[in-house]
Amino acid sequence: MIRKILKWAGILLAGIIVAAICVYSYIAFSMKARMNKTYVFDQETIEIPADSATIARGRHLVAIKGCLDCHGEHLEGKVMNDDGPVGRLVARNLTRGKGGLPADYDVANWLTALRHGVDQDGKPLLFMPSHETTLLSQQDVTALIAYCRQVQPTDHVLPENDLGPVALVMSYLGKMPLLSVEKIDHNKPMIARADSTEGIGQGKYLAVSCTGCHRDNFKGGEPLAPGFPPVPDITAAGHVGKWTKAQFITTLTTGKTPEGHMLKNEDMPWKMTAQYTRTELSSLYDYLQSIQ
Ligand code: HEC
Ligand code: HEC
Known part of the structure; x- marks a missing residue:
């Protein structure tokens, strides 16, 4: 009797494990497909002034928008997380140093990253909150780009992103903001400037x-x-x-x-x-x- 029960319990357990593996494989497969999708957006460009007021505004924005928290104090890039279950999440080196943005990374590329959430090749940026930066005014986006483009180059070569099962499953369930590209209204034009009076x-x-x-x-x-x-x-x-x-x-x-x-x-x-x-x-x- 006991033997029979144990046998059935074993079969049941094996069944559950197989089902869990199938569900997880499906989730991992579908998330990888979404992460590897290539997007094409019209290339836009804007005039980037280099006056001191614009640079000062940009310096303020990188502090209050969390850019420095994720990309590091000097925008040199940072491994934000590195453990088995969640995996490795890396915010890129945004300077011109070794391991930083490529030499041909131009204003249009900056705009595509901040407004659409994809990189130079049209691949989704992972965990970059572009769904928030896309709502910035043109005046602020200009200031951010102006500031970031003139920071001191820092040599800092970082490893690639490597998402673990927890990050994949939570993102699949919509509990982690992995793919901002999917959340953005890509046809929404930039507002020229934001209200800067107190209130x-x-x-x-x-x-x-x-x-x-x-x-x-x-x-x-x-x-x-x-x-x-x-x-x-x-x-x-x-x-x-x-x-x-x-x-x-x-x-x-x-x-x-x-x-x-x-x-x-x-x-x-x-x-x-x-x-x-x-x-x-x-x-x-x-x-x-x-x-x-
Ligand atoms: C990264 C996530 C995160 C962001 C971004 C964030 N908060 Fe919070 N905030 C929290 C969490 C979590 C708590 C609760 C912390 C605790 O209980 O110790 C909190 C607590 C607070 C509290 C204290 C609330 C209380 O009941 O004691 C205030 C006020 C607050 N946040 C305001 C803001 C404002 C304003 C912003 C935007 C400028 C902001 N937060 C952005 C996560 C965040
Ligand atoms: C929550 C953390 C976080 C915040 C806040 C954040 N970033 Fe990012 N950012 C990332 C990550 C992670 C990546 C790399 C994405 C990837 O490799 O797929 C990234 C990528 C980028 C890229 C793309 C570089 C490329 O290769 O195309 C730019 C540009 C960028 N961030 C600028 C900014 C700016 C400017 C701010 C502040 C307004 C900012 N980021 C705020 C996490 C963040």
């Missing part, structure tokens, strides 16, 4: 950078990955809604909430939000408070 309009433009984690409606939700804290609601309806503007600004510049909770930079990138100007933080507050 809700500027806040709305800046808040695009919070959507990756706090969700499109800023109401937060489940943790971004196992082991991370849940993402809080930062609208007027959440508990941040009860904070004063001063408390909001102090939290985003020091990482310490009015309740005395210290935010970890790996969970909530407050070292990035600390780089925003007071005006920008004030506008973010006004915008978030306008959402119920």
Whole structure:
């Protein structure tokens, strides 16, 4: 009797394992096909000035848009993650040094990366948040390119991306922003310039950078990955809604909430939000408070 049960249990277990392998193979196969697809977009180009105000704006943008967090302090590239289950995720070296962007990487290539989420060969950029950079104004995109093109070349040769099973499955389920190219409305023209006066309009433009984690409606939700804290609601309806503007600004510049909770930079990138100007933080507050 026991023998029979064990035998059937063994067969059942083997069946489950085979089914799991089939499902995983299907997911890996379909994700690889999506990652290897070639896209063709019209090549655009824009005038890139090199005056000091434009460069200064670009320097501010690489800090507040997280470019430095992923691509490294000097844009020299960075291995963002390297472990078995998630795999190796690499943000490219954006300088002209060894291992950096090719010598013929021109303004049109920069625009294709930032607006469409593909590289020089039309292949999708993995984990590059182009669905956010595509919403930047032409004025800001210009400043970013101007700044990045004049940074000091750094020699830094990085390994290739090598995604593990967790990254593939989570991306398949839409829980990881792997393929921004698939999320972009590619026909949407660039806005010329964004509202730069303090208030809700500027806040709305800046808040695009919070959507990756706090969700499109800023109401937060489940943790971004196992082991991370849940993402809080930062609208007027959440508990941040009860904070004063001063408390909001102090939290985003020091990482310490009015309740005395210290935010970890790996969970909530407050070292990035600390780089925003007071005006920008004030506008973010006004915008978030306008959402119920
Ligand atoms: C969440 C991390 C992250 C952030 C934030 C980020 N990048 Fe990236 N970026 C990446 C990764 C990863 C790649 C490499 C993608 C690949 O190899 O498929 C990449 C690729 C690029 C490329 C493409 C290079 C090429 O070979 O075509 C450019 C250009 C770029 N990033 C610019 C920027 C700029 C400018 C910013 C800030 C506005 C920025 N990135 C913010 C992760 C990031
Ligand atoms: C990389 C993901 C990520 C990004 C990007 C991000 N946040 Fe957060 N944020 C979090 C997480 C996770 C927490 C919760 C941390 C904790 O519980 O310790 C958090 C917490 C906060 C809090 C404290 C909330 C509370 O209830 O105590 C505020 C305020 C906040 N974020 C505002 C922002 C704003 C504004 C932006 C955009 C400029 C932003 N965040 C961008 C992930 C992110």
